[in-house]
Amino acid sequence: MTEFDVMPGNKAVAYGVKLSRVEVVPIYPITPQTTIVEYIGEFIANGELEAEYIQAEGEHSAMGMAIGASLAGARAFTASSSQGVAYMHECIAQAPGYRTPIVMAVANRTLGWYWALGPDYSDIMPELNLGWIVLMAESNQECLDTVIQLYRVAEDPRVLLPAMMSLDGFYLSYSYEKVLIPDQEVVDEFLPPYVAKYPVDPTISDKWPAPGLPPALHTTYRRLFEEVLGDAKRVIKEVDEEFREIFGRGYGGLLEEYKCEGAEAVLVTMGSMTTAARRAVDRLRREGKRIGLVKLRALRPFPKEEFRRIAEEVNVIGVVDRMVLHGTGGGGVFADLKSALYSLEERPKLLNFVAGMGGDDISVEDFMAMGRKVHRVLETGRVEREVEFVEHPLPPSRGPVPMEKMPIYPSSGGCAGCGASIALRNILDVLGLNTVVINPPSCATVNYSAQVSVPWVLANYAAGPAYETGVFRAYRIKGKTGRIAVIGFSGDGGTVDIGLQALSGAAERGESMIWICYDNEAYMNTGVQRSGSTPLFSRTTSTPVGKLWRGKGQRRKNMVLIMAAHRIPYIATASIAYLPDLRRKVKRAAEITAAGRGLAYIHIQQPCPTGWYFPVDKTVEVARLAVETGAWPLLEIEEGRLRINFKPRKLKPIGEYLRLQGRFRHLTEEEIAEIQRVVEEDWRSWLELEKMGKLPWY
């Protein structure tokens, strides 16, 4: 019997991946996609799915890993959203040419521009015309089923292209619905293992997909790709039909018509908004309006022929777009549909409604209003306004409490007991009002960017130190060096993982600015995934503890030595429990950078009650224990001279620090002893380096 469960869309996607027996899953966290890969991680940690699970240091790498794995003949899956998809873009563009049948889920979220977390299709919009198949899901069930269907489509020798499944962030990703979970044996029969025809594998094939073509062949191969995508339409329909026969559920192939019998006008919708539009069409039908609904499932390849057939039967089509092609005056699907219908002898009237941008809700009432407008055109035969933006007023909310100007105002939207807040308040208190904060996405963005009176620039994730460099150079050319403190304030992800390349560049070039890493030892903003700074054995949501896994299996990066390898003038670690020490270091960093001597780097450990699972009043206590046990040594390196700032006669046993935290609750005595050994080894190394007087690299 088929099982069912009530689950969010992201879990349905994860089930689709598990049932498809995916072999390689490269991931990188971003809201609202992250829980997809967390659920997959749990399956693997518990032995329910046998797959390689790799948390990359950025999305660009995650897609690179997916392509590599697919080229080598494995079934690969990844997922992302918004900025993450944009950062993958270069690799996404490469995947079709290599004919890698990767399936990727995109939990939609608006891209760039003014940031928000809610969905619109601006994130998949730049990816639409690269040769990927792009299907959109309306329900959580469709998410699960579409993943399985897409592997069949993508791996079909007539297609052999990567495929994207788009599910609306929040509306599907986090909303719970009843989902039927197909039997593994039946799925196995529907979807046999992937066998690459020309894998990058010298034991199998002496040929492999070519990376380039001479210019003379480009036009030909572009035409061939269009033919393949045309064939893909037939394959998508076939696969959906076969799926319906076996599993009892189908989604209309490329598009689904709802109540279109006898309709003289139709609304075109896509994704989760369709459900509300169905209710609106039901009501409009009861009112006697001859209106139907077309749910667009395949954004690419675009179902041109199907729409032409529909266009012959109706007089008005209203397209509801969650995507604006800026500079064209309207939406993306509207443009596609218009171009698909233009060459018809008799064309229906077209209307475009741009709605739901940034996750703004499109209600049944909104669809009723759109339906009525479409119907009015049917009655009058006249289009008064071709494109309409469906707008809603901002709901009232409590504004900020007005106060006398200070660098950072009291309180925030952050968690109670947040250590980052303690760090930031003390840093800004030292640096004062003439400070500019450059901040790659992090908890601090969400919680503190709206609490400061000093300029706060949100940088793209991999480019924090690059944004900061630009600001610093602008000040320098304007003769303002030293008059404004320029600080990067970044989490560990933005420093040790995705931001490392830009930080290394800035350090090597000698940009005279401060980079501060507030290290909560995981990606907290997306819900506690491991980072390059997560300590050994720590439980995170991407290194879960299960039947097979024991938390993170690797030791953290040593950022002090990485920075020292750049020979920058000042490097320090600090703790929120030792504030006079932290404040002195910030001041020193400001002096050194004001003198134009180069990059100053401060790495602050910041215990996080939410992600480390300890009581909210223990933040400072945990931080102090980290220093007292040697887990987080306080030290500084000025012009190559290393000094340990806090040197207890004897380090406290590491257990005192670990036992306070839920992320280490699973540890055995042996594992605690292993951490103790690692900490002591590191501590001895620091003592030896201190004895050297000056580090050899300087």
Add this chain to the structure above:
Amino acid sequence: MVLAKGEVSEVKGLMLRGGRSVGGRYVADWRTFRPVVDASKCRKCWLCVMYCPEGAIGRGEEGAVIDLRFCKGCGICANECPAGAIEMVREE
């Protein structure tokens, strides 16, 4: 939505942050426990002022003064106070 709204500018379509769009954030309704300062025990070391994640504690004549509009009740002040002058009391 998590990101605060900003200030509309005279440049069409450009939203601004800063100015009057920022200020203290009222969070009193977040609290389960309320810190209560016993001024007679306070030694005015101001550790609580430095450690408060919310910047909600001020230096008063008599000792620490907590602006309860901005306090989430995390209890770090009570946990760190070397004089035991702050007690966490359950909110009614």
